[in-house]
């Protein structure tokens with residue numbers, strides 16, 4: 001059986017696997033099997049979200065593995081994310097309950113605020129997940145909900161036993177600072193886009209200094225957004241064929257994907273790569289058997305061009321990263 005994945009200790013004493021399986025864009029028709037197969041391949045953390053529209057299927061895959069005695073619920077680490085339409089404290093529990101029902105569990109291990117953006121509430125019966133729908137055709141409509149109000153609602157759900165750890169995603173430093181001003185429970189995790197083209201050394205340094213565990217998403221840079229036909233990604237050289245990454249990979253007898261993941265791991269950052277292919281499932285979780293050198297790090301640090309692929313500015317000129 002596959003070797004266990006090392007864990008990070010979060011600031012609340014709980015453990016989180018340092019490698020997980022990303023569930024964004026998993027097709028509903030295959031998601032349950034993919035999750036089940038990932039569990040068989042040794043994955044324990046599943047990074048999902050209300051917005052991914054596949055929590056029922058993710059839950060099905062997990063349930064099958066539990067029913068067959070391959071794992072217990074306690075051995076699985078389920079991450080979900082509160083979507084933008086549910087930031088009002090009175091809607092936070094409604095959204096979480098939907099997630100718990102879909103995943104077929106009575107708690108999630110980690111619940112993140114997906115974006116520091118509050119869209120107008122859309123009832124679950126009207127559209128789920130609502131995506132960019134705010135109840136008014138194609139128009140974006142917002143709600144005046146300070147982040148701290150949403151956070152306090154999450155803290156209550158931790159106390160109620162429905163969430164083990166809470167954290168945030170796509171937050172810049174200023175919003176982390178503000179959260180610290182009023183939070184009773186510190187954010188355990190910060191999940192951000194992170195790859196050689198977007199290294200954010202100061203954000204990572206700050207988060208780690210104050211005890212927040214950082215998780216990288218889109219570790220392979222443009223790849224995930226090329227699949228969505230995003231112009232910015234299509235115009236950016238793939239990291240899999242990048243001379244610098246290829247040379248480092250060749251030197252260590254590895255493939256570029258392993259270098260990209262190992263680079264995060266050596267910065268103390270958790271990763272959640274997504275793949276449909278069995279051989280990549282193995283590759284993406286067994287990259288920790290080599291050491292990038294100081295020179296490798298220096299070479300990779302030169303690739304930083306602060307290039308963000310997942311930017312709400314593209315949605316409606318929302319200025320969270322400006």
Ligand code: NAD
Nearest residue numbers: 022023024047169217218219220223224257273274275280
């Ligand atoms: P990713 O960087 O993991 O890239 C995924 C794509 O890379 C795959 O579809 C596949 O085509 C390719 N790939 C995977 N393994 C490979 C390998 N070993 N060799 C070559 N190609 C390989 O992209 P992602 O899905 O955007 O990010 C991972 C996860 O992060 C998501 O599934 C999701 O769970 C999470 N995420 C979170 C947010 C957020 O706002 N919090 C945003 C994006 C993604």
